[in-house]
Amino acid sequence: MNAEIIAVGTELLMGQIANTNGQFLSQELARLGVNVYFQTVVGDNESRMRQSLELARSRADLIICTGGLGPTQDDLTKDVLAAYLGRGLIMHEPSLRYMTEFFESRGVVMVDSNKRQAHMLEGSDPLPNDTGLAVGIALTQDGTHYMLLPGPPKEMKPMFLNYGVQWLRGVMKDEVPLVSRMLKFAGIGESLLEDRLLDLIRGQTDPTIAPYAKEGEVAVRLTTRAASEREGLAAIAPVEAEIRRRVGEFIFAERDVPLETIVLELLKTSGRTLAVAESCSGGQLSDMLTAIPGSSQTFLGGVVCYSNALKNKLIGVPLDVLEGEGAPGAVSAQAAGLLAEGVRDRTGADFGLSITGVAGPDPSEGKPVGLVFVGLAERGKAAETFELKLSGNRETIKLRASKSALTKLWQRLKTV
Structure with a gap:
């Protein structure tokens, strides 16, 4: 299954906030065996959001949108998707009840615009929001799967992990998850490390070998597809052993920690x-x-x-x-x-x-x-x-x- 992540929000395009949701979702989807080939950022504009959906649909089996589920008029994600798929919007009554009780318990008047957060597309499955108010949704139409998640990471992450993953497992067919092993290095630069491993990198098949570098850190990720983590690590082991033979003295961790x-x-x-x-x-x-x-x-x-x-x-x-x-x-x-x-x-x-x-x-x-x-x-x-x-x-x-x-x-x- 191939996926595209669409992050919705003009504030992302203006650089006011960073799109950390894309990084998180890509990592979690890889664990499920889903390939993320494209990530898109689009502002709060109806026509451009629709164009993004059309393009994503042409090249992905799964489209995940983050953001634009809030109560204001520029929160358009559900409205745009509903119009694009030709579906109506209905009220998710459990979310509305929770929202009403939430405002009443705090002695705050709930304005009508807040009810937008309880809207969902006809025929879609609700994804409960345990840390916020906007309900997420998931649905399949004409062979393409859609998932709408809130923008704030504190809401998006638990919704995806607690409910989105379960929904995806139900629609995925014969997807083999990725298993990765991260080796972190210190005391050796990126160029020298690559030079020591160049023949392995050039001749790689399975598992794959991917060097990474950011300021002050160098890493190598070994990745394969396997039915279980144990099976995947067994497939990775011979390549890891050869890397250790060559540059093992510089490895400080076998997990992604600083x-x-x-x-x-x-x-x-x-x-x-x-x-x-x-x-x-x-x-x-x-x-x-x-x-x-x-x-x-x-x-x-x-x-x-x-x-x-x-x-x-x-x-x-x-x-x-x-x-x-x-x-x-x-x-x-x-x-x-x-x-x-x-x-x-x-x-x-x-x-x-x-x-x-x-x-x-x-x-x-x-x-x-x-x-x-x-x-x-x-x-x-x-x-x-x-x-x-x-x-x-x-x-x-x-x-x-x-x-x-x-x-x-x-x-x-x-x-x-």
């Missing part, structure tokens, strides 16, 4: 703690770590010591290292090492990790943009420092510096 998750897990397993001192990264490393639930068990905290005065006052880096004629400067291996040792000692952590460098856009201390030093200090050991020469704009350099620091710590933790 490096910071694995670092925190290794710290917890080993009973160690971490503190960080950041200069040019401006707190980004701390933010990445604290974004992971449970990080407080191993991450003690961080210091953003941007100025030389704070590097000296808070961490204890001598001023004669940071400034003055002949001084190494704040952007130096010496400063990175002292920052790592200082934050480790002042917090009582087992590991101190530091970042200092030039994020740009202008040089600093006569040193070029992209020059960064990372310091790693383990309890009872002198700090080890690493020089990085990074490219990109200011934000990219900050991110790459943070990911590089995590990579150095991960490599150390693997040996603990």
Whole structure:
């Protein structure tokens, strides 16, 4: 079965919100064995929405629309689909009752426009909304399946998972689901990784091998079709084993998680703690770590010591290292090492990790943009420092510096 996802909303076209629904639905449909070959974004315009439906119908067996199910006059998705299929709109009484009780319980008057959210196409199946008011619908006409879901992800995701998937299973015939294995890499760039695996990628049949890269991360997804996850993983195993033979030292995870998750897990397993001192990264490393639930068990905290005065006052880096004629400067291996040792000692952590460098856009201390030093200090050991020469704009350099620091710590933790 081939699917097309149509995201409805002028706010999407204007860039006011990101279309995360498309990513979620594509991932879930792949698990069901449904191919997503096209995604479309269309504004709240009746004629253009109809054109999108016509085009999707010419190339997809399943059309899923998200958005445009609300109470306002620009929420047109049900109206447009009803007119396109020649079906009337009827009231879904259970949704209307729930909506009425919802407003009454809050002492708020329900205006008539809200009733639009309980409309459904004649002959369609309702998809209950457990986290909102607008009912979703699903139906089949002339061999094409249609599903309308709300736009807000907090409503769309549970509706699809709890009710949409069940409906799809009922109409799918002999679809073999996809089984995937994600390998995440650190300490190796996208180009080098591809070079090590190039013959496998070029000669791939089944399973398929797809490299992915985004700022600071590289991954390879192995995918096959199989009746069960166990059968699929068995088919993937020989290719994975060959990849591990070639570049296994760089694999930090076999699931789609960021490096910071694995670092925190290794710290917890080993009973160690971490503190960080950041200069040019401006707190980004701390933010990445604290974004992971449970990080407080191993991450003690961080210091953003941007100025030389704070590097000296808070961490204890001598001023004669940071400034003055002949001084190494704040952007130096010496400063990175002292920052790592200082934050480790002042917090009582087992590991101190530091970042200092030039994020740009202008040089600093006569040193070029992209020059960064990372310091790693383990309890009872002198700090080890690493020089990085990074490219990109200011934000990219900050991110790459943070990911590089995590990579150095991960490599150390693997040996603990």
